[in-house]
Amino acid sequence: MGDVKLLGLWYSPFSHRVEWALKIKGVQYEFIEQDLQNKSPLLLESNPIHKKIPVLIHNGKSICESMVIVEYIDETFEGPSILPEDPYDRALARFWVKFLEDQIAAVGKSIFLKGEEQEREKKAACEMLKILENELKDKKFFVGDKFGLADIAANVLAIWLGVFEEASGVALVTSENYPNLYGWRNEYCNQNKEYLPSRDELLIHFQPRFPAKAK
Known part of the structure; x- marks a missing residue:
């Protein structure tokens, strides 16, 4: 090793x-x-x-x-495979990783920025979330029913976004507007509890960045 x-x-x-x-x-x-x-x-x-x-x-x-x-x-390293074994599924996983890497910044900006910039980034974030919502229809994870590479790449949406939403009071993903993505996030957290950082500690860390909400 x-x-x-x-x-x-x-x-x-x-x-x-x-x-x-x-x-x-x-x-x-x-x-x-x-x-x-x-x-x-x-x-x-x-x-x-x-x-x-x-x-x-x-x-x-x-x-x-x-x-x-x-x-x-x-x-x-030896151990459970993170990338799918099937070549097509591997290509699909890498595609979604690239998509997320290119688009994920809009999510943070839609919460952390203010005014017109925030509205512009929120629109871009919602367009991305709609694409992911459609992709996750009838699927547990991004590539079939097995947690893997693309899901790891989407950890901002699964964990950090929820913390940002709570700290800022800005809700992007709910069970009403993105039910598939919301379900994926719940499955993600329930299945991988042993690997997740403390939500409470993350909230304590990020809360001071939203002083208006903290009051």
């Missing part, structure tokens, strides 16, 4: 993607919390191009970008 270190942030959905993959595979690792306001020499050395987390260091070699790391973990 070798020496495995993860440079990340406990509250980051991108770090959590990698932690989740490591836990699924049963890999022992050292988590090294980072300070993005005072980036460590190890982070700057391990990711000199983007200088951001997460970074996986395996036997002294660094791998960057969360979903690239997840695939590396799946291919490198």
